[in-house]
Amino acid sequence: MFLNGSLIWESPMKPDDRTFLNTPIKIGKKVISKRLSLAPMAGLGHVAFRELLAGYGGYGLMFTEMCNARAVPHENRRLSPVFRWRDEELPTLVCQIFGSDPMDMAKAAERIEKEGFFGVDLNFGCSVQAILKKNCGAALLKNPVLASDIVKAVRRAVSIPLFVKYRTGFEDDPDIPVDMARRFEDAGADALTFHPRVAPDRRTRPPKWEYIKKVKEALAIPVFGNGNIFDGADGSAMIGRTGCDGLSLGRIAIAKPWIFAAWTEGFQITDAIYRDAILQMIALLNRHFEPSLAIKLFKKFAIYFSANFKFGHAIYKEMSREETMGAMEAHVERLFEKTPERLDRPDLNMFTR
Numbered sequence: 001m002f003l004n005g006s007l008i009w010e011s012p013m014k015p016d017d018r019t020f021l022n023t024p025i026k027i028g029k030k031v032i033s034k035r036l037s038l039a040p041m042a043g044l045g046h047v048a049f050r051e052l053l054a055g056y057g058g059y060g061l062m063f064t065e066m067c068n069a070r071a072v073p074h075e076n077r078r079l080s081p082v083f084r085w086r087d088e089e090l091p092t093l094v095c096q097i098f099g100s101d102p103m104d105m106a107k108a109a110e111r112i113e114k115e116g117f118f119g120v121d122l123n124f125g126c127s128v129q130a131i132l133k134k135n136c137g138a139a140l141l142k143n144p145v146l147a148s149d150i151v152k153a154v155r156r157a158v159s160i161p162l163f164v165k166y167r168t169g170f171e172d173d174p175d176i177p178v179d180m181a182r183r184f185e186d187a188g189a190d191a192l193t194f195h196p197r198v199a200p201d202r203r204t205r206p207p208k209w210e211y212i213k214k215v216k217e218a219l220a221i222p223v224f225g226n227g228n229i230f231d232g233a234d235g236s237a238m239i240g241r242t243g244c245d246g247l248s249l250g251r252i253a254i255a256k257p258w259i260f261a262a263w264t265e266g267f268q269i270t271d272a273i274y275r276d277a278i279l280q281m282i283a284l285l286n287r288h289f290e291p292s293l294a295i296k297l298f299k300k301f302a303i304y305f306s307a308n309f310k311f312g313h314a315i316y317k318e319m320s321r322e323e324t325m326g327a328m329e330a331h332v333e334r335l336f337e338k339t340p341e342r343l344d345r346p347d348l349n350m351f352t353r
C-alpha cells in the first residue's frame with residue numbers, strides 16, 4: 001500500500017479476475033450481476049452494516065445473519081435484531097436460516113420467499129458449540145441423510161434460489177465435502193458456498209482451498225469459495241487455484257466495507273475513508289437499533305475495523321471501554337483527529353475472535 005496525495009491503493013486484483021467478478025451468473029431462475037458476495041456473519045452482517053456496505057456498492061449479493069428457522073415464520077421484522085431488512089436491499093439479499101427439522105426450515109423459507117428476498121441460504125457450517133448442541137449448523141454434516149432431507153423440503157417449499165453454506169465436515173477428508181456437495185445438488189440446491197475448514201478447528205488452521213477445486217469439479221451448479229480472502233491477491237489466488245464461480249467475503253468485508261467496490265468497480269479509496277466509515281457505522285447503528293444493542297454491535301464491528309491499524313489492539317481496547325454510543329462517537333472523533341497508522345494488511349490475529 002502507498003499514498004499518493006489523498007488516494008490509497010491496496011493489493012490490486014488481476015484485471016482478468018476483475019472482469020470475471022463482473023460477469024453475470026445465473027443462480028436458479030435468477031441472475032446476479034457480480035460474483036462477489038457478503039458472507040453471512042452472526043452479530044456482524046446486520047441491517048446497519050449492510051446499509052453501510054450498500055453505500056459503496058460493488059457486490060452481487062449480501063447474506064443476512066443466521067436466523068432461527070423456528071422463529072422466522074412469526075418474527076416481527078421491526079423488532080427482531082436479525083430478521084430485519086430495508087426493502088430496497090431485498091433484490092440482492094439472501095436470508096440465511098439454521099435449524100434441524102425439515103418442516104421448520106421449509107416454513108421459514110416460505111416466509112422468506114413471501115417477503116421478497118432474492119433467495120434463502122441453509123446454514124450447515126456454523127461450528128459454534130451452542131449451535132452444534134442443537135444439532136444445527138455444521139452438526140448436520142454428521143447426518144447426510146437429514147441434511148439432504150432439509151434441502152429437499154426447502155426446495156419443494158420455494159422457487160427462489162436455494163443456497164447451502166457448509167464446511168468440510170468433522171474429518172479432514174476431501175471426499176466428505178464432495179459427497180455432501182453432490183447430495184445438496186441432487187436435493188435441489190442452486191448454489192453452494194464452501195468454507196474448506198474442519199468444523200472443530202474453527203479458524204485455528206488455514207482453509208484448504210484445494211478442496212474447493214474438488215467440489216467445483218464434481219458439480220454443475222455454482223460454487224462460491226470462502227475462507228481467508230484478505231486482499232486482492234488472495235481473491236485472484238482463490239479464483240486461479242480453485243476455479244470457483246465466485247467469492248464470498250467475510251471478516252475482511254467488516255474491516256473494509258468498500259472492498260467490493262474496489263475490486264469490481266475500481267473504487268478509489270481515500271485517506272479519509274476510515275474515519276467516514278466508522279462514524280457512519282455509528283449513525284446507522286443508532287438508526288436501526290436501541291442503544292444497548294447498538295453499542296454491543298458496534299464493539300463487534302470495532303474488533304475487525306481496528307485490525308486495519310498498526311496499534312489495533314490498543315485502539316480496540318480503548319474503544320471497548322466506552323459504554324454509550326455518544327461516548328463512543330466522541331472517542332472516535334478524537335482518535336481520527338489524526339488518522340492512525342495503517343497496516344498493509346489487517347492484523348489477522350484480531351480476525352480470530
